[in-house]
Amino acid sequence: MTAIPLSWWVTVATALFVIGLYATLTRKNAIAVLIGLELMLNSANINFVAFNRYITPNQVGGQIFAVFVIAIAAAEAAVALAIIIATYRRRATVDVEDIDSMKF
Amino acid sequence: MTEQIIFFIFTLLVLGGGIGIVTTKNLYYSALFLSLTLSGMAGYFVLLNAGFLAAVQVVVYVGAIAILILFAIMLSRRMMTADEPQTNRQTWLAAIVSPLLFVALLVVVLQINWPLSTAAPTGDTLLLLGLSFLGSYVIPFEVISVLLLVALVGAIILARDTSTDTGRKG
Numbered sequence: 001m002t003a004i005p006l007s008w009w010v011t012v013a014t015a016l017f018v019i020g021l022y023a024t025l026t027r028k029n030a031i032a033v034l035i036g037l038e039l040m041l042n043s044a045n046i047n048f049v050a051f052n053r054y055i056t057p058n059q060v061g062g063q064i065f066a067v068f069v070i071a072i073a074a075a076e077a078a079v080a081l082a083i084i085i086a087t088y089r090r091r092a093t094v095d096v097e098d099i100d101s102m103k104f
Numbered sequence: 105m106t107e108q109i110i111f112f113i114f115t116l117l118v119l120g121g122g123i124g125i126v127t128t129k130n131l132y133y134s135a136l137f138l139s140l141t142l143s144g145m146a147g148y149f150v151l152l153n154a155g156f157l158a159a160v161q162v163v164v165y166v167g168a169i170a171i172l173i174l175f176a177i178m179l180s181r182r183m184m185t186a187d188e189p190q191t192n193r194q195t196w197l198a199a200i201v202s203p204l205l206f207v208a209l210l211v212v213v214l215q216i217n218w219p220l221s222t223a224a225p226t227g228d229t230l231l232l233l234g235l236s237f238l239g240s241y242v243i244p245f246e247v248i249s250v251l252l253l254v255a256l257v258g259a260i261i262l263a264r265d266t267s268t269d270t271g272r273k274g
Contacts, residue, residue, distance in 0.1 A: 003105060003106075003107045003108050004107055004108060004111050004151070006218060006220065007214055008111065009148075009152075010210075010213050010214065011210060011214075012115055012118065012119065012148075014206055014209045014210055014213065015119055015122070015206060016118060016119065016122055016141075017209075018202045018203070018205055018206040018209075019119070019122035019123065019125070019126055019202075020122070021198075021202055021205065022126055022198050022199070022202040023125055023126045025194060025197075025198035025201075025202070026126070026191045026192060026194065026195045026198045026199075027191060027192070028191060028192050029131055031131060031135075031173060031176055031177055031180070032125075032131055032134055034173065035125055035134055035135065035138050035173065036125075036126075038138065038142075038165075038169065039122060039125065039138075039141065042141070042142065042145055042165075045145070045157075046145070046148060049148075049149060049152045049154050049157060050152055051218075052152075052154075053152045053153055053154070053225065054218065054220050054221070055218060055219060055220060055221055056221060057153075057221055057223050057224065057225040057226070058223050058224075058225065058226050059232070060226075060229055060232045060233050060236055061236075063154050063156070063157055063229065063233060064233065064236055064237065064241055066154070066157055067157065067160060067233075068244060068248055070157075070160055070161070070164050070165065071164075071248045071251070071252055072248070072251070073165075073169065074164055074168060074169060074252065075251055075252050075255030075256070076255070077169045077172055077173070078172065078255055078256055078259040079255050079258055079259050079262070081172055081173065081175075081176040081259070081263075082258070082259035082260070082262035082263035083262055084176055084180065085176060085179055085180070085262075085263045086262050086263055088179070088180040089265065094180045096192075097192060
C-alpha cells in the first residue's frame with residue numbers, strides 16, 4: 001500500500017473537476033470553455049487511474065480507459081478548435097454569447 | 105512520507121494551474137497554466153504506477169493539445185485583449201454552484217467504503233496494457249483509431265479556408 005490514501009486522490013480530482021466546471025460555465029471565450037472541458041476530462045482520468053491502482057492493482061482496466069479518454073479528448077480538441085477557427089473566420093468572433101444563431 | 109511530499113508538490117502544480125486558468129484574464133496565460141496542470145497530471149500518473157500514461161500525457165496533452173490551443177488563441181487574437189471582461193453574466197451563480205457541488209461530491213464519495221486491495225502492483229504495466237489492447241479491448245481500440253481518423257479529417261475540412269480554394273470543385 002502506498003503512503004497516500006485514496007481519499008486524497010478523490011479530493012484532488014473533485015477539485016479539478018469543479019475548477020473545470022467553473023471555467024466552462026463562466027468564460028465567454030470559446031477556447032477558454034474548451035480549456036475547462038480538458039480540465040474536467042483530466043479529473044476523470046485521475047479517478048480512473050487512482051481507482052485502478054487502489055482497487056485492482058494487478059490489472060490495467062482503469063489505465064486503458066484513461067488512454068481512451070485521452071484519445072477522445074484529442075479528437076474533441078481538434079474538432080472543437082477547427083469549429084472555432086471556422087467561426088472566427090466567418091464571424092470574426094469567438095465569444096460564445098455572440099454565436100447563438102442555433103439557439104431556440 | 106517522501107511520496108506524500110511529492111504528491112503535495114504535484115498537487116500544487118495541478119490545482120495552482122487550475123486556479124490560474126480561471127483567475128487570469130489573459131487567455132494566453134490560461135493556456136500556459138493548462139500545460140502546467142497537465143504536466144502535474146503526468147507526475148500523478150507516475151505516483152500511481154502508470155508510467156505509460158505519464159508518457160502519453162506529456163506527448164498527447166502537453167505536446168499536442170496544449171500547443172493546438174495556443175495556436176488557436178494566436179489565430180483568433182482579437183479576444184486576447186485583457187481589458188474587456190472575460191466572464192459572462194452567470195459568474196456569481198457559477199461561483200456559488202461550483203463550491204456547493206465540490207462539497208456535495210466529496211461528502212458522497214468519502215462516505216463510501218471502497219473495497220481496497222493491498223496486492224502489490226504489477227511491475228510491467230506496459231506489457232499488460234499491450235496485451236489488453238490487442239486482446240480483450242481490441243474492438244474499442246480499433247473503434248478509437250477510426251474515431252481519431254474521422255475527427256482529424258473532419259477538423260481539416262472544417263478549418264479549411266474555402267474562399268482561397270483554387271483547386272477543382274469537390
